[in-house]
Amino acid sequence: MAQVDVLVVGGGNAGLVAAMTAREAGASVVLLERGLEVSRGGNTRHTRDVRYAHAADEHTPGIYETAEFWSDLKRVAGSRPFSEELARLVIDGSRELPSWMHAHGVRWQPPLRGALNLARTNLFFLGGGKALVNAYYHSAIQSGVRVRYGATVVRLRFASRDCVGVQLENEQGVEELTARAIVVASGGFEANVGWLARYWGDAAHNYIIRGTPNNDGKVLASLLANGASPVGDPRAFHAVAVDARAPKFDGGIVTRVDSIPFGIVVNQSAQRFGDEGADLWPKRYASWGGLIASQPGQLAFSVFDSRAVGQFIPPMFHPYAANSIEDLGGMLGLDPATLCETVTNYNDSARGDGVLDISSLDNNHTESLDPPKSHWALPLAGPRFYAYPLRPGVTFTYMGVTVGPHARVRTLAGDEFTNVFAAGEVMAGNILSQGYLAGFGLTIGSVFGRIAGREAAAHAAVD
Amino acid sequence: MQQSTDLLSEATRQLEVCNSCRYCEGFCAVFPALERQPEVVPAQIGYLANLCHDCRACYYACPFTEPHEFAINIPLLMANVRQDVYRRYTWPRLFAGVFQNGFRFALPLIAFGLALAAAALFALHPASDILTVRHGTGSFYQVLPWLLLVIPAMLLSLYALVVICIGGFRFWRDSRGLVAPPVDVRIFARAVVDVLRLRWLEGGGDGCYYPADRPSRLRTVFHSLVFYGFGLALLSTSVAALYQDVLGRFPPYPLLSVPVVAGTLGGLAMVFGCIGLALMKRQSAVRMADPSMTELDYAFLTVLGLASLTGLMTLALRDTALMGVMLSIHVGTLGALYLTIPYGKLIHPVYRGLAILRNRLDQQRDVEAASPDDRRHVGQGVA
Numbered sequence: 001m002a003q004v005d006v007l008v009v010g011g012g013n014a015g016l017v018a019a020m021t022a023r024e025a026g027a028s029v030v031l032l033e034r035g036l037e038v039s040r041g042g043n044t045r046h047t048r049d050v051r052y053a054h055a056a057d058e059h060t061p062g063i064y065e066t067a068e069f070w071s072d073l074k075r076v077a078g079s080r081p082f083s084e085e086l087a088r089l090v091i092d093g094s095r096e097l098p099s100w101m102h103a104h105g106v107r108w109q110p111p112l113r114g115a116l117n118l119a120r121t122n123l124f125f126l127g128g129g130k131a132l133v134n135a136y137y138h139s140a141i142q143s144g145v146r147v148r149y150g151a152t153v154v155r156l157r158f159a160s161r162d163c164v165g166v167q168l169e170n171e172q173g174v175e176e177l178t179a180r181a182i183v184v185a186s187g188g189f190e191a192n193v194g195w196l197a198r199y200w201g202d203a204a205h206n207y208i209i210r211g212t213p214n215n216d217g218k219v220l221a222s223l224l225a226n227g228a229s230p231v232g233d234p235r236a237f238h239a240v241a242v243d244a245r246a247p248k249f250d251g252g253i254v255t256r257v258d259s260i261p262f263g264i265v266v267n268q269s270a271q272r273f274g275d276e277g278a279d280l281w282p283k284r285y286a287s288w289g290g291l292i293a294s295q296p297g298q299l300a301f302s303v304f305d306s307r308a309v310g311q312f313i314p315p316m317f318h319p320y321a322a323n324s325i326e327d328l329g330g331m332l333g334l335d336p337a338t339l340c341e342t343v344t345n346y347n348d349s350a351r352g353d354g355v356l357d358i359s360s361l362d363n364n365h366t367e368s369l370d371p372p373k374s375h376w377a378l379p380l381a382g383p384r385f386y387a388y389p390l391r392p393g394v395t396f397t398y399m400g401v402t403v404g405p406h407a408r409v410r411t412l413a414g415d416e417f418t419n420v421f422a423a424g425e426v427m428a429g430n431i432l433s434q435g436y437l438a439g440f441g442l443t444i445g446s447v448f449g450r451i452a453g454r455e456a457a458a459h460a461a462v463d
Numbered sequence: 464m465q466q467s468t469d470l471l472s473e474a475t476r477q478l479e480v481c482n483s484c485r486y487c488e489g490f491c492a493v494f495p496a497l498e499r500q501p502e503v504v505p506a507q508i509g510y511l512a513n514l515c516h517d518c519r520a521c522y523y524a525c526p527f528t529e530p531h532e533f534a535i536n537i538p539l540l541m542a543n544v545r546q547d548v549y550r551r552y553t554w555p556r557l558f559a560g561v562f563q564n565g566f567r568f569a570l571p572l573i574a575f576g577l578a579l580a581a582a583a584l585f586a587l588h589p590a591s592d593i594l595t596v597r598h599g600t601g602s603f604y605q606v607l608p609w610l611l612l613v614i615p616a617m618l619l620s621l622y623a624l625v626v627i628c629i630g631g632f633r634f635w636r637d638s639r640g641l642v643a644p645p646v647d648v649r650i651f652a653r654a655v656v657d658v659l660r661l662r663w664l665e666g667g668g669d670g671c672y673y674p675a676d677r678p679s680r681l682r683t684v685f686h687s688l689v690f691y692g693f694g695l696a697l698l699s700t701s702v703a704a705l706y707q708d709v710l711g712r713f714p715p716y717p718l719l720s721v722p723v724v725a726g727t728l729g730g731l732a733m734v735f736g737c738i739g740l741a742l743m744k745r746q747s748a749v750r751m752a753d754p755s756m757t758e759l760d761y762a763f764l765t766v767l768g769l770a771s772l773t774g775l776m777t778l779a780l781r782d783t784a785l786m787g788v789m790l791s792i793h794v795g796t797l798g799a800l801y802l803t804i805p806y807g808k809l810i811h812p813v814y815r816g817l818a819i820l821r822n823r824l825d826q827q828r829d830v831e832a833a834s835p836d837d838r839r840h841v842g843q844g845v846a
Binding site: 038039045046048107109110124126127128129130131134138247250252253254256313314315316 | 479480482483484485486487488489490520521523524525526527528529530531532533667668669676677
């Protein structure tokens with residue numbers, strides 16, 4: 001077999017975009033996807049929108065210029081360091097994404113009714129992430145990208161600054177491939193519970209992983225072992241509250257629990273531990289994964305009453321329901337007396353006009369309660385009481401490898417590997433190392449997928 | 464007859480996953496309808512299942528299909544429910560089992576129709592007379608008398624109409640759900656347009672995911688050939704009846720007359736449409752198909768295709784010695800078609816049409832009730 005120009009490791013959004021871009025630049029491309037055809041696409045399957053900078057356009061009800069995009073990023077990034085240079089590349093590059101995506105088979109849909117806050121900033125693709133994945137695989141294969149499913153890359157082999165071999169395991173056994181350029185788009189390591197446990201101990205075993213079980217970070221580990229420069233806090237992950245009954249992996253959006261601002265959240269000791277009304281839910285939902293992760297047993301319960309029913313999109317699971325707080329506590333395995341006391345204390349401290357409006361910061365708050373509930377603090381009055389059991393649902397990890405503006409992976413020595421490029425979650429920590437902007441992962445993966453594909457093809461052409 | 468509890472609990476299980484996901488909401492009318500009324504009750508899933516046109520876009524877009532443990536398969540679920548609806552709403556309910564035995568019902572009826580036509584032919588004509596060339600006005604009725612044709616046809620049509628109306632009435636009574644129908648012609652017009660252009664078979668725009676995993680408009684084309692071909696055949700028959708009963712002009716009609724042109728075009732369209740749909744069905748993914756529904760589909764395509772083909776052949780051979788035989792064969796297959804109408808796939812336009820109408824009525828209600836921000840859903844923000 002002739003030497004392939006570009007080998008792409010990982011067949012999610014970033015890898016697919018890189019593969020198509022390299023192929024369209026004239027390179028021969030092989031894409032190694034760890035999943036089978038039916039489960040291809042990694043965590044991209046669970047996405048559904050992409051954030052992009054734009055002037056007035058036909059997709060959105062208003063403009064979202066780079067300055068606003070930039071300030072949104074600064075807001076969530078807080079004091080964490082990030083590469084302003086790379087962030088600029090992503091934000092500027094995001095402008096071209098709608099036309100590029102559409103040309104590669106992605107179709108749009110009006111934003112979901114529940115996502116009004118994103119209608120202006122994000123573009124929703126018809127059918128969600130798996131439909132996008134299917135369209136991209138079709139386009140990639142049509143353009144001549146060779147796709148190999150069920151191919152697990154376990155190791156990259158280096159000679160000095162060159163990657164000289166990619167070892168993979170598949171059903172036939174172990175195999176080593178070579179290529180002029182390698183694009184690593186293999187995601188984070190959030191599905192590797194053992195790796196998470198290095199930082200979080202046994203608690204990591206109680207985490208639920210919202211996406212693919214394939215993101216075990218093998219390729220990331222191999223890059224780091226060969227001297228790639230890490231980026232991002234290795235302990236950091238993005239996590240939301242998911243129903244504790246969710247499957248260990250791949251539960252996606254349908255296990256997410258959005259009832260929290262409507263009531264209170266207690267731990268296994270039936271005690272509150274966080275401000276359920278700190279800010280608008282779309283801005284706060286991602287903080288609850290971490291909050292629950294720090295509780296004993298990594299288990300908590302969102303308790304609410306009849307008033308909240310129908311106010312949020314329910315997860316696929318039914319809530320526990322009872323006619324009294326005592327009974328509910330019993331069902332949840334909590335001490336009923338303590339739960340009653342917690343609810344009573346909360347109810348007694350609730351102040352405000354009693355009109356629930358979850359879409360704005362209302363004046364219903366608690367007084368002299370610790371921790372406080374700053375908004376939507378209506379007493380839990382029944383007549384029915386409900387609860388969802390909650391666990392941390394890890395979406396992705398932040399640690400990755402440092403890259404330069406050409407997507408080349410940097411080394412601890414401060415230079416770059418000659419022929420190794422990275423795109424997607426595996427390098428997103430250069431731009432975002434805490435917090436999250438909805439649809440920004442797709443933006444980073446798409447823009448850097450294009451950069452990595454272009455640069456890998458260019459490298460292969462002169463190599 | 465009660466909906467099986469297994470089917471209901473499976474529908475509940477799957478649709479609760481869909482309702483908490485909603486990624487498919489842009490593909491068709493089913494998912495927005497589910498969001499309007501997420502409680503899964505038999506009448507509601509009957510409505511959703513008939514609103515579903517089996518475009519299959521949602522299956523390929525779903526991250527929770529097998530081997531995922533959620534095992535979501537909405538096209539199969541909807542086909543199972545449609546099959547259940549056909550059985551539950553039919554009359555008399557004694558015949559409900561027929562829907563699960565499409566060919567075992569249709570094939571004997573074809574044989575029966577042909578045998579009856581042959582019996583009539585031989586009873587009315589001496590053997591030596593059967594292959595006679597007949598020309599001119601009334602030649603068809605020389606072979607089989609008008610009353611012998613028209614009385615069974617009228618009776619069977621009437622019966623089919625009664626059965627279909629009973630089913631449609633029961634379905635509408637149960638599934639009307641949210642709607643107190645206001646009489647607004649525009650809503651009906653929109654529903655009719657949805658039917659005529661098969662809007663919900665568009666898979667969100669590029670076509671349905673049938674027979675394979677890429678969008679294609681071929682199924683819409685073949686279905687339209689059958690649908691509009693059927694319409695042309697009805698037109699042909701109606702104009703012929705007008706010619707005969709009002710104007711006193713008896714068949715056969717000239718080649719360039721309305722009955723012959725419409726009948727020919729309609730017959731050709733139905734033959735090609737039936738063959739196309741059957742070939743596509745053979746290639747389509749069985750994991751999304753209810754086997755008994757598939758059998759019902761093939762049975763219908765066979766009967767309709769044969770009736771169309773024999774009609775065309777009767778036209779082609781009408782000036783030859785074979786006309787009498789061919790006409791009898793055509794009449795025999797038509798008889799089988801008439802008999803299968805109330806207990807075969809030809810009832811699906813009724814349930815689907817009513818579901819489409821209800822969808823438009825509900826949409827109108829949404830528009831009237833809409834507030835600028837839909838607070839109910841504000842919790843779900845990001846992926």
